[in-house]
Amino acid sequence: MPELVTRVTVEELPALSGERITVLRFAGDVTSASQPAVIGTYEDLPDSVKRILLDFSKVDYLNSSGIALIIQMMIAAKKRGQTIHSFGLSPHFQKVFTMVGITKYTTLHPDEASASAAFN
Amino acid sequence: MALSKNGTSGDRSNSSIELRLPSRLGYEKVAMNTAASVARLMGFSEERVDDLKTAVAEACINAMEHGNKLDESLSVGVVLSMDANSLEVKVTDNGEGPQSKTGTPDIDKKMQEEEDARGMGMFLIQALVDEVEWVSSPPSGSYARMVIHLGHPPV
Numbered sequence: 187m188p189e190l191v192t193r194v195t196v197e198e199l200p201a202l203s204g205e206r207i208t209v210l211r212f213a214g215d216v217t218s219a220s221q222p223a224v225i226g227t228y229e230d231l232p233d234s235v236k237r238i239l240l241d242f243s244k245v246d247y248l249n250s251s252g253i254a255l256i257i258q259m260m261i262a263a264k265k266r267g268q269t270i271h272s273f274g275l276s277p278h279f280q281k282v283f284t285m286v287g288i289t290k291y292t293t294l295h296p297d298e299a300s301a302s303a304a305f306n
Numbered sequence: 307m308a309l310s311k312n313g314t315s316g317d318r319s320n321s322s323i324e325l326r327l328p329s330r331l332g333y334e335k336v337a338m339n340t341a342a343s344v345a346r347l348m349g350f351s352e353e354r355v356d357d358l359k360t361a362v363a364e365a366c367i368n369a370m371e372h373g374n375k376l377d378e379s380l381s382v383g384v385v386l387s388m389d390a391n392s393l394e395v396k397v398t399d400n401g402e403g404p405q406s407k408t409g410t411p412d413i414d415k416k417m418q419e420e421e422d423a424r425g426m427g428m429f430l431i432q433a434l435v436d437e438v439e440w441v442s443s444p445p446s447g448s449y450a451r452m453v454i455h456l457g458h459p460p461v
Contacts, residue, residue: 218331247335249363250430254423257416264417278356281461285433286426287413 192220194227199239199302207237207302213244216252224255228262236268237305241298243274253286260291273301325384327366329374329399334366337384341395344386345454348393353460357434358393358452364427365397365450373399373448383449391456392436398449403442404428434461 192214199207208231216224231238240256242248263270273295275283280294295301325340327333341362345355366382374380383398411429415421432438437453 215332247363249334249360249367250426251367251424253426257413257423261417261419261423276356278353278360282360282430285430285461286411290413291417 192216192223193244194223196227196231204305205236207239207305208235209239209241209298211241211244213246215247216242216245216255217247217249218251218255220252220255224252225258225262228259233266238263238268238270239298239301240270240272240292241274242272242279245274248279253282253288257288260288264291269305271295271301271304273298320387320389322385322387324386326381327370327384328378329370329376329380329382330378331367331370331376333382334363334370337366337382337395337397338363340384341386341393344388345393348388349456350393350454351460354454354458357461358395358454361431361434361438361452362395362397364431365395365452368404368427368450369397369399369401372404373401375401392453394451394453396449396451398447400447402444403448404440 192212195211197209197211199209210227212224260270270292272292274297275294283289283294293304295304323340323344325337327336338359342355342359345358350358362384366384369382370376374382380400383396385396385398387394387396409429411426412421416423431450431452435452436455436458437451439451440448441451442448
């Protein structure tokens with residue numbers, strides 16, 4: 187059973203005020219095999235990006251190695267002065283993110299609208 | 307997949323299912339989904355099924371990566387044993403078992419790069435199931451044993 191390919195698409199959203207919002211939409215599996223897709227896509231973002239939304243609503247499978255990649259991304263984002271909000275996590279993974287403490291560095295929102303509004 | 311039954315009342319081996327997985331990442335989903343199916347048949351809530359799925363997947367990943375060093379000639383064994391009130395999942399490998407205790411991940415240290423971003427699997431297993439133990443028994447191998455109980459409130 188090969189791992190499903192991780193797909194990450196990048197989308198720009200107009201912000202109601204201030205700088206634009208960049209959305210990273212994850213789909214498929216997010217695991218140790220996702221490093222090129224997750225970190226590679228993030229690293230390709232220009233330094234001018236300051237507001238990032240992570241969309242987990244199409245993720246089929248997420249494990250601790252995948253969560254570690256999200257942490258690596260947050261470490262890099264902190265260094266680049268970027269703010270990250272997240273949405274689309276299932277209640278189970280909201281609980282898991284809270285358990286491991288990630289919620290200290292990214293706020294979890296129920297949907298894209300509330301996550302986008304959090305930048306304003 | 308093997309399903310076995312015997313008539314021993316009160317015995318966890320009352321009914322059991324056994325899997326053998328290659329030590330190849332991705333195959334933990336076979337065990338995860340089998341455990342989820344069994345837990346649903348037993349009447350566990352979806353919240354508890356989700357807890358079990360993550361715990362079983364993490365235990366299998368640990369067995370593949372750390373126990374069997376991703377040697378695909380070695381398999382990871384998974385035995386699901388049911389009784390009236392609980393489901394036990396035992397995950398076996400050929401390794402020496404965990405070399406350190408499960409610690410709570412320190413997100414601040416991870417963010418400061420003072421702690422590896424990985425290394426959360428055992429913590430999650432411990433947090434999500436009702437009972438867990440890691441047993442090291444070289445040279446024959448090691449296992450993680452997890453149990454969830456019906457009627458036990460979710461984490």
